[in-house]
Amino acid sequence: MASIAVGDVIPDGTLSYFDEEDHLQSVSIHSLAVGKKVIIFAVPGAFTPTCSMKHVPGFIEKSDELKSKGVDEILCVSVNDPFVMKAWANTYPDNKHVKFLADGSGKYTTSLGLELDLSEKGLGIRSRRFALLVEDLKVTIANVESGGEFTVSSAEDILKAL
Template sequence: MAPIAVGDKIPDGTLAHFDEEDKIQQVSIHSLAAGKKVILFGVPGAFTPTCSMQHVPGFIGHAEDLKSKGISEILLISVNDPFVMKAWAKTYPENKHVKFLADGSGTYTHALGLELDLSEKGLGTRSRRFALLVDDLKVKVANIEEGGEFTVSSAEDIIKAL
């Protein structure tokens, strides 16, 4: 399956997260993104070094800049279960704007065409690292990494594109 690209409409899908009352909620990507300008970014795994020390902190640190440029939602997706995503989110107490969404079975990642086979590293099928700028469900920028790289999908790269 070809990866999602500029001009494509993002597929709808259901992801899980914990709400303010600490209950698991299923949420539709379209319900979060329809009629809005959003960033959808994905990482290979929670608690992994590049994801935890660079990619996620970059979006948390630049969230106010992104919001000031018209971004309504900053959505983080990882092929992890909602309990792992909840624990990972707690390691960023300063976070006010990035939503940690679980794609436990990788179904949404597959629909995006952004699967990454990390079986030889013991991680199974995960997500490629990416950052999408989406305006009313249409992809305006698709920064998709190769392998384990982190060269085009940072918050700074998205800011440059705005």
């Protein structure tokens, strides 16, 4: 399957998260993105070095600036279970705007064509690192990394394109 690209409509899918009352919830991506400008960025794994020290912190630090440019939602997706994503989100106490969503089975990531097989490293099927800008379900920016790189999917890269 080809990877999601600029001009494509994002597929719908269900992801999990814990709400503010600590209840496990499921949410449809379309329900979060229809009629809105949304950033969906994904990382290969919670608590991994580049993801934890660069990718997520960049979106948290730039979230007010992104919001000021019309971004309604900033969604962080990883092929991890919702308990891991909740624990990871809790390591960022200053976060106000980034929502951490679990794609536990990798089903949504696969529907985007952005899965990454890290089985040889003991990590199984994960997500490629990417950042999508989606406007009313349509991809307007698709910054997808090659291999283990972190060169095109940062918050700064999205800001430059807005």
